[in-house]
Amino acid sequence: MPDQPISIAQYYHERTKYDPQTIASKSKGLDWSQQPYPFKEYKIGQTFDLKPYLSRQAVPQKGDFWRRISRILGCSYGLTAKIATMGSPLYLRSAPSAGGLYPAEVYLISRGTEFLPAGLYSYQGQSHSLLLFWESDVWTNLQSACFWNPVLENTDIALVTSAIFYRSAWRYEDRAYRRIFLDTGHLLGNIELSASINDYRAHLIGGFNDSQMNELLYLDSEKESVMTVIPLADLLNIQQNLPPSTTALPSATTTLYPKIAEGELLNSLHRATIIATDEKIEANITPSNWEDKYNFPFCLKVSVTSRPVNWGEDLIDLESTMLKRRSTRAYSGASLSLDELRALLHFTYQPQDYTDQNLDPNPDYFDLDLLETFIAVSAVTGLEEGCYYYAPKAQELRQIRFKNFRQELHYLCLGQDLGRDAAAVVFHTADLSKAVAKYGDRVYRYLHADAGHLGQRLNLAAIHLGLGVSGIGGFFDDQVNEVLGIPSDEAVIYITTLGRPKVF
Numbered sequence: 001m002p003d004q005p006i007s008i009a010q011y012y013h014e015r016t017k018y019d020p021q022t023i024a025s026k027s028k029g030l031d032w033s034q035q036p037y038p039f040k041e042y043k044i045g046q047t048f049d050l051k052p053y054l055s056r057q058a059v060p061q062k063g064d065f066w067r068r069i070s071r072i073l074g075c076s077y078g079l080t081a082k083i084a085t086m087g088s089p090l091y092l093r094s095a096p097s098a099g100g101l102y103p104a105e106v107y108l109i110s111r112g113t114e115f116l117p118a119g120l121y122s123y124q125g126q127s128h129s130l131l132l133f134w135e136s137d138v139w140t141n142l143q144s145a146c147f148w149n150p151v152l153e154n155t156d157i158a159l160v161t162s163a164i165f166y167r168s169a170w171r172y173e174d175r176a177y178r179r180i181f182l183d184t185g186h187l188l189g190n191i192e193l194s195a196s197i198n199d200y201r202a203h204l205i206g207g208f209n210d211s212q213m214n215e216l217l218y219l220d221s222e223k224e225s226v227m228t229v230i231p232l233a234d235l236l237n238i239q240q241n242l243p244p245s246t247t248a249l250p251s252a253t254t255t256l257y258p259k260i261a262e263g264e265l266l267n268s269l270h271r272a273t274i275i276a277t278d279e280k281i282e283a284n285i286t287p288s289n290w291e292d293k294y295n296f297p298f299c300l301k302v303s304v305t306s307r308p309v310n311w312g313e314d315l316i317d318l319e320s321t322m323l324k325r326r327s328t329r330a331y332s333g334a335s336l337s338l339d340e341l342r343a344l345l346h347f348t349y350q351p352q353d354y355t356d357q358n359l360d361p362n363p364d365y366f367d368l369d370l371l372e373t374f375i376a377v378s379a380v381t382g383l384e385e386g387c388y389y390y391a392p393k394a395q396e397l398r399q400i401r402f403k404n405f406r407q408e409l410h411y412l413c414l415g416q417d418l419g420r421d422a423a424a425v426v427f428h429t430a431d432l433s434k435a436v437a438k439y440g441d442r443v444y445r446y447l448h449a450d451a452g453h454l455g456q457r458l459n460l461a462a463i464h465l466g467l468g469v470s471g472i473g474g475f476f477d478d479q480v481n482e483v484l485g486i487p488s489d490e491a492v493i494y495i496t497t498l499g500r501p502k503v504f
Contacts, residue, residue, distance in 0.1 A: 009441040010432050011257030012269040013491055016175040017477035018414065028173070036167040038091060038102045039126050045133040047124075048116075050074070054128070065115050068198040069108075069157075072232075073123050073130075075194035075322040076159075077106050077187060093125060094322050095186040096459065098179040098473050103167040104187050105224065107160040107217055111139040116157065120217060138216060142229070145212035147280035149246070151203040151231045154239050158231040159202075160217065161187055164224045165266065172473075174265035179473050181445050182494055184227050185452020186471075190322060191230055192363045192453070193460070197315045199236050204364035205229040206446060207249025207281075210274040225270065227445070248366040250284070251440035252277050272441040284438050293372065294389040300399040302383060304390075306342035308353045309461055315357060321464045328468030331421035331499035338382035340465055341375075341424060344498065347461040348454055349373075349392040365453060366446035368392075370435045371428050371493070373454075374486055376405045379423040379499075387484045401485045408483045413495065414474050422468075422497035427480065428454060429490035451494040458496050468501035 006014075053070035074094070081092040090100055097103070105122070108130060112118030120134040143152045152158070161184055168176035168183070188204065195202040206228055213226040233240040255272040275281070311318040346353070352361040373390040375397065377383050387401035406420050413419030428451040435443040455471050462469035472495040480492045 005256045006433075007436045007441055008255040008257045008269055008272040009436055009444040011260070012174075012177070012265050012444070013432060015260070015265055016178065018175075018474060019478070020476055023414075030171060032087065034170060035088070036101065036164070036170050038167060039124070040105050040122060040164070042122060042131055042133045045122075045131040046135075047127075048121075048130040048132065050128045050130065065113075068200065069130075070128070071319070072191070072194045072198050072200065073106065074128060075197070075319055076190040077104065077123065077125060078128055078323075079125050080323055080325075091126070092326075094325065095183070095190050095456070096325070096327055096471060097183045097186070098168065098471075099171050101167045101171060102183070103163045103165065103176075103180050104183055104227070105162045105164060106187075107162065109138060109142055109158045109160060111156045112137060113156050134218070141212070141216050144209075145216060146205050146208045146229055147249070149205055149231075151205070151233065151242055151245050154242065155203075155231040155233050156240075158229055159191060160213070160226055160230070161228045162217070162219060162224050162226050165270075166223065169266060174263065175474075177266045177269055177444075178448055178493075181227070181448030182452035182455070182471070182473055185449040185454075186456040186459075188228065188230075188449060189453045189456030189460075192360065193318060194322065195232055196359045197319055199234070201233040201235055201241075201360060202364065203231045203233060203242070203245065204247045204366070205231070206247055206366050206449070207275065209276065209278065211276060228449070244362060244364055247364050248283065248439060248446050249275060249442070250281050250438070251275055251442035252281060254436055254440045269441070269444065273445055275442065293391070294398045294400055295391070300384070302388075302397040302399075303395065304342045304345050304397055305395045306339070306346040308350075308357070309343050309347045309464060311357055311359075311464070315359070317464060318460070321460050325459055325463050327470040328418070328497075328499070328501045329470070330417060330502040330504075331423070331468055331497070332502040333379065333421045334423070334500040335379040335381045336423040336467065336498065336500070338380055340467065341380050341383070341498075343465060344458055344461045344467075345390065345395075348457040349390075350395070365450045367439070368450060370430050370438070370443070370447060371450055371454070372430065372490060374400075374427040374429065374484060376409060376425045376427070376484060377423075378404055378406050378409070378425070387486075405483065412476050412480050412483060413472050413497075414476070416472065418470050418472065418497045419495075421502070422499040424498045426458065426496040426498065427484070427486070427492060428494045428496075429486060429492050431489050432491040433489065447493055455494055455496045458498070462498055468499050470497050471495065472497060
């Protein structure tokens with residue numbers, strides 16, 4: 001551990017790193033008798049069945065609201081498959097989740113509309129329905145908890161995502177907090193895009209009073225906590241066509257780490273990331289100079305400008321891709337083309353070029369200036385092997401290492417063949433000390449959610465192009481920096497592998 005005092009977010013990140021010398025001693029067998037159930041159930045409540053509205057066929061005008069909400073929820077977090085196992089069936093959902101554990105829950109809060117009485121609703125993925133478990137006007141309480149965010153003034157409905165910690169911690173223990181927010185980011189990517197398809201604009205709120213939000217939804221905060229609030233602005237209602245507002249707020253203080261025992265790191269970090277004040281705290285805004293990174297004269301630069309990915313009439317291909325997406329289990333080792341890599345990066349990082357397809361040109365993230373992107377290229381036709389820095393604004397790759405990293409990637413990804421056989425591996429990193437200086441410990445949430453959001457756009461573009469894709473949240477942290485030449489102060493947040501799927 002560093003000699004200088006560091007924040008608990010930095011301490012947590014250091015303590016939860018995987019290291020070749022210690023990973024075996026930390027690995028514990030899974031207690032299958034304690035396997036978490038991936039669905040939240042309520043004993044009472046009024047059910048609104050969403051299944052009749054899944055069809056794309058025309059429905060009566062009064063059913064249009066239901067069709068839009070049904071498709072948003074189905075594409076965001078609906079069930080897409082049921083796989084028989086030796087024990088309980090494995091349910092797959094439209095958003096990927098580490099280990100198939102799905103720690104997220106999705107709620108809907110209604111101000112009170114013609115179709116949805118005011119109150120609190122739980123999205124029930126198994127039955128694709130909304131369960132009204134508390135009928136009451138709670139919108140003012142929502143506004144207060146979100147520090148009177150202006151988006152909530154004219155909107156009528158908001159989605160809320162939470163996390164049930166044990167679902168992920170059962171397998172990943174203290175490191176689960178990383179995975180929970182990566183999964184939250186996957187979900188945010190789906191919500192953003194499915195909202196656009198259905199003429200809504202998803203406004204992301206990550207700065208809220210945690211205790212107030214948990215109490216509003218009657219959550220046991222020791223087991224489950226709100227992660228994001230997403231008001232849905234109806235683009236068919238001119239009064240709701242609102243500009244983006246503040247998404248991220250800092251925690252009140254940055255906590256210097258105490259000595260924390262194994263098994264307590266996750267809960268300690270979560271407590272340090274909450275906003276407990278009733279007064280909105282502004283972030284310490286500092287200008288970003290990220291576009292000039294690795295912009296030295298002798299650096300090989302490759303333009304990756306591309307035409308937009310075509311998602312078909314009425315975005316039907318995007319919707320079907322969200323529902324059929326699967327994580328790739330094995331790659332063939334065959335090459336991608338440079339044009340394919342260009343298309344993947346373009347859809348992920350250049351949303352402004354998709355207005356002609358009615359997608360949001362400026363989707364909400366917490367703070368993309370805090371994230372950097374590196375790509376280890378093993379087999380991309382027309383591109384030299386090596387490690388590249390991706391500059392989104394310049395739309396170019398800047399080479400920083402010259403070699404084939406296949407064997408090293410196999411090792412870095414904990415011996416997973418996905419790392420070795422992928423054609424390209426994308427790394428999202430962040431300077432954690434600078435990020436904490438801006439947002440406090442709460443930034444740890446934002447970094448992982450934003451990386452997961454970008455990862456989900458990579459997922460969808462890859463599946464649409466007939467390519468393989470799989471995220472990896474488990475890796476030897478420090479060794480990634482050493483092997484690829486990434487500065488040591490860049491914390492590795494997420495890895496996404498890309499390649500051609502192996503045919504069995």
